[in-house]
Amino acid sequence: xxxxxxxxxxxxxxxxxxxxCDGIGAKGSDLVIRxxxxxxxxxxxxxFAYQVLxxxxxxTVADRGPVKFVAANVPMGPVRTFKEQVAGNIDLAVxxxxxxxYRDALQIVPFPIDRxxxxxxxxxxxxETQALVDKVKSLDDLKAFPIIxxxxxxxxxxxxxxxxxxxxxxxxxxxxxxWLNVVHGELLARSVGDxxxxxxxxxxxxxxxxxxxxxxxQIQMARYFVVRKDAAGDSLKSRIxxxxxRIQKDGSYQKAYAAFKTHALAGLKLKGRRILHIPNSAYSPxxxxxxxxxxxxxxxxxx
Numbered sequence: 001x002x003x004x005x006x007x008x009x010x011x012x013x014x015x016x017x018x019x020x021c022d023g024i025g026a027k028g029s030d031l032v033i034r035x036x037x038x039x040x041x042x043x044x045x046x047x048f049a050y051q052v053l054x055x056x057x058x059x060t061v062a063d064r065g066p067v068k069f070v071a072a073n074v075p076m077g078p079v080r081t082f083k084e085q086v087a088g089n090i091d092l093a094v095x096x097x098x099x100x101x102y103r104d105a106l107q108i109v110p111f112p113i114d115r116x117x118x119x120x121x122x123x124x125x126x127x128e129t130q131a132l133v134d135k136v137k138s139l140d141d142l143k144a145f146p147i148i149x150x151x152x153x154x155x156x157x158x159x160x161x162x163x164x165x166x167x168x169x170x171x172x173x174x175x176x177x178x179w180l181n182v183v184h185g186e187l188l189a190r191s192v193g194d195x196x197x198x199x200x201x202x203x204x205x206x207x208x209x210x211x212x213x214x215x216x217x218q219i220q221m222a223r224y225f226v227v228r229k230d231a232a233g234d235s236l237k238s239r240i241x242x243x244x245x246r247i248q249k250d251g252s253y254q255k256a257y258a259a260f261k262t263h264a265l266a267g268l269k270l271k272g273r274r275i276l277h278i279p280n281s282a283y284s285p286x287x288x289x290x291x292x293x294x295x296x297x298x299x300x301x302x303x
Contacts, residue, residue, distance in 0.1 A: 030068040033236070034091045036076035036084070040174035042201035045194050048260045049094040049113045049223050055252060056243025064239055077172060078152045082106065085228055091236065093226045097154040097282060107229050109240050110286050112222030115257060115296040117193035117264070119221035119280070122273075123147075123212040124180060124188040124195065132185065133212055139163070139276050142215075148180055148188040154282055155189065158219055162278045181208050189217055192298070193264040216273040216302065220280050220289055261296070270301045 038046070057067050076084065082098070084090040086105045096118060098106050125133065129145075136142050143164055149155050151168035159166050167186055169179045177198070180188045190198060195211060202209075225240055227233035247253040283289055 030066045031064075031236075031239075032068045032070055032091075034070045034072065034089065036081045036090055036093055037072045037074060039075045039077055039172060042198070043173060044197055045191075046094040046223065048193070048256075049225070051256060051260075052113050052244075052247075052253065053092075053225065053240065055247050055256060056240055059243045059246040060239050063242075077150075082226075085226065088228070091227065091232070094223050095226050096221050096223055098226060099154075105229055106226055107233065107237065108286055109225040109227060109237050109244075110288050111241070111244050112224065112288060112294050114193060114223050114260075115294060116220060116222045117261065117296065117298075118191045118223050119219040120192045120298055121189040121217035121219065122192055122195055122268070123215065123217070124177065124190055124199070124209055125186075125212045126180065126184065126208055127210050129185055129187070130210070130212060133187070134214060136215060137274065139278070142276060146186045148176060148183075148186055150176065154221070155219070158221070158278060158280055158282060159189075161281060164278075177202050177205055177209065181205055187212065192216075192268060192270070193261070196264065196266070196268055211268070213269060214274055216270065216275050216298075217278055218275050218297075219278045220295065221283070222287075222295070224287070257296075265301065270298060271303065273302060275302065 035050075038044070061067070072084070072090065076090075078095060081090060081093045081095070082102045085093060086102060094113070095108075098108060123133075133145065136145070139162060146165045146167040147159055148167045148169065149159065150173055151170070156166050156168055167183075169176070171179055176188055180186060199206070199209070199211065225237075227236050227240075244253070247256075280289070288294055
C-alpha cells in the first residue's frame with residue numbers, strides 16, 4: 001500500500017519517466033493499470049483520487065489478486081487522455097466529465113471521488129482587480145469579468161450556459177497563471193481543493209496575483225474514475241466499486257477525505273463568502289448528483 005502511494009505521488013508530480021511500481025500486493029500475475037502522466041511538474045490535482053484508488057483496490061487484493069500501476073511517460077491533457085483510452089493505451093483516468101464524442105467508448109465509475117470539492121471555486125486575480133470584484137453581488141454582476149479556463153475543461157460550457165464570459169487562452173494547464181498575470185480585469189476560477197497548492201507552486205507570481213476574498217462559485221461537479229466500455233473496463237469498474245464500497249463501510253474513505261480537505265483548505269478563507277450558484281446541466285444521472293450524502297457543500301466552512 002505504501003509503495004503504490006509513493007509511486008502514485010511521484011507520477012502525479014511528474015518525476016521520472018515511464019514507471020512500473022511494485023503496486024498493491026504485487027506478485028507475478030498482476031492486473032496492470034496504465035494511467036496518464038500529469039500535465040506539468042506542479043500538477044497534483046489528482047493526487048487524492050489516486051490515493052482513494054489505491055485504498056479501494058487494496059481492499060480487493062485478497063479476492064481478485066495484485067495490482068500494478070504504469071504511468072505514461074508523457075504529459076497528457078484531457079483530450080489526449082481520452083484519445084489514448086479509446087485507442088487502448090490507457091486503462092484508467094481521472095476526469096470531471098466524459099464529452100459526448102467519447103461516451104460510446106468510455107464510462108465513468110459512478111462515485112464523486114472528491115465529494116464535489118472540484119466544483120467549489122474561488123478565483124485567482126491580479127491584486128488590483130479586487131476593488132472591482134468587491135462590487136459583484138450576483139451572477140449578472142460577474143458577467144463583467146472574463147473567467148479564464150482551459151479550453152478542454154467542461155467548466156467552459158457550464159460557465160457560458162450561465163451567461164458568463166469565458167477566456168480560453170491557447171495554453172495548457174501550467175501557463176494559465178502566466179496568462180492571468182499579463183491580462184487585466186480577468187479571473188482564473190480554481191477549485192478550493194487545488195488553489196493553494198497552485199499558488200504555492202508559483203511564488204514568483206505572488207507579488208502580482210492573489211486569491212479573491214469575497215466570492216465562491218458553486219457548481220455541482222466532481223472528479224470520477226474513467227474506464228473503457230469493454231470487458232476489461234467493466235471488470236475494472238466493478239473492482240473499483242467493490243473497493244470503494246469497502247472503504248466507505250469501514251470509514252477509511254471518510255477519514256482520508258477529511259484529512260485531504262483539512263490539508264487542502266488550510267489557510268484558505270471561506271467563511272462569509274458570497275455564494276454564486278452555477279447550474280450544471282452537463283451531468284447525466286450516472287454522475288449521482290442526487291445522492292446528497294456523497295457530496296460536500298462546505299456548509300460548515302462557509303458559515
